Amino acid sequence: MIGMYDDVVLSFSESKAEEAGMARSMTAFGRCSDIVGGKSITVELKSVNNRFLDCNSRVPRAYGAVEERIKPYLQSRGVVRGKVDVFVSVIRIDGGETELALDGEYLRRYIELLRQMRDEYGLRDDISVMTVAANRDIFTETESGATEQDTEDIMSVISRAVDTFIAMRIAEGENICRDLCKKLEHLGALVGEIEREEPRMNEAYRARLEAKLRAVLEGRGAGAPDEARIITECAIFADKVAVDEETVRLRSHLDAFGAALSSDDAVGRRLDFLVQEIGREINTIGSKVSDVHMTDTVVEMKSELERIREQVQNLE
Template sequence: MIYSMTGYGTSSSGIGKNKINAELKALNGKFFELKIRGLDINFNLSKTIKDYLFKTLNRGSVYLYLESSKISSQDNVSLNSAKFELLNDIVDQVNKKYKKSLNLNHLLRINDFISISPEHNISDEIILNVVKKSCKNLIRMRKIEGKSLKKDILNRIKYIDSILLIIKKTIKKDNKIRFQKYQKKIENIVNQKSFETIRLHQEIAILAEKSDVTEEIVRLTSHLNFFKSLFRQNQPVGRKLSFTLQEILREVNTLGSKASNEETTRNVIEIKEEIEKIKEQVLNIL
């Protein structure tokens, strides 16, 4: 099963003042990184949440926002004055030096200037449960997006296979043309009367063999088949897909450097364009 790395999930739990909302968002990332905002929670709960999300989501940049449904007048709302003043000075400097209108309101949303410590009792169990529900909703979205990514990528691979088939059909013809071209060039240089015909043909055959793309096509086909097989695995394959694409692109580049006619060159360019599109898609696969 293919999962996208991006996703979004929300959930609520509890009743009245003990109600808690959790908003979970995941973006592309090589490793797992979690940032928790909003409601102030203790270290042990924070660690438990992080361990759970790491085990469940595997990797990506994950943002969790916790919020109680209602902040009472007894809640302890505190301002991190030192951090606020520091950033306010930075905003002033940027506005003066670069003549840019930097919005402090936006920066307040992404930094821990305000912490809310509710007086009412919201147990760690309730908070953890709502995070788990949000995570399930996020995974559901990851699965839906992953299905779309898989369909798009495999369609592009199918198109690449069809182009390779065209190139395969021209190999024998290309080799013959290449042999004749080398023969003509060499015969124009050497004295045919004093040059051994057998030796000449041997040298031409060697040159033609070095330009033959059969091996590259065989390896390229093998890499493409392996790439397609990864979509049938029941584990995260994003990194394997990315690595295999590098191998595919290496063979395509070699194929392009050996291309002996305009048609093959155009086909190679077409393949490379499709690979670049696939690379962008693979970056979003878990």
């Protein structure tokens, strides 16, 4: 699986970006602006990392039906994780009527806060209509007679904005996957160092243990030590510091990690789980080894794994 993306060249049309079948980044931006049905429509999407799909939309009130469709539409396009903010602007350019309305709830709260400021800070009581009217947020502009066709026009622009949004997610995901493959290859090389050094470490540990055991027995004046017993005891204790099982499991986790990177599914959570499992095996190896060189290798493995963990957090 190592280097599996080296020869991959992404080529996809924006309208089919989600069909590329590759791990995606959760960080992306998309935008589309067009004039449709006498309306100037602009849609922007931006997203950051999040454990689940959290979609926040800002749509003109007259087009509330659009807001209800945005999250399900994103899900239908394969967006399953990330905090996504969607901004929709609609300006009529065909002479449609605009109605100005008062946001009563906002106005009530605004006046309450003004009075609170007056009482708390001893300000002069000069709250007037002109004072309140200076805050443009108390007014809302709505387009009269919003139709189903208006909704479809806006959704068509949203669809194209999502095309660019997903294209960026895939492009960023490819970059992350390339980087993860390099880090995975380095981690695999470090596991190889552990595997090569383990026999030497085990033999050195067994020799030290045997020498200490002989010294203890001879110090007690117990006569000639039982060679078979010494060899057996040393073998038992030496087995406790063997890390071959851990390296086998590490290899398995690294293979699973590489396979997940090429999956069509959202793999961020699976990769996060594998990072935890890899970390557990590395920690176990670290607790068993006493050789200075192998200890340094374990420290380097932990550092590389932490860099992998940071990148995995960006994947959907």
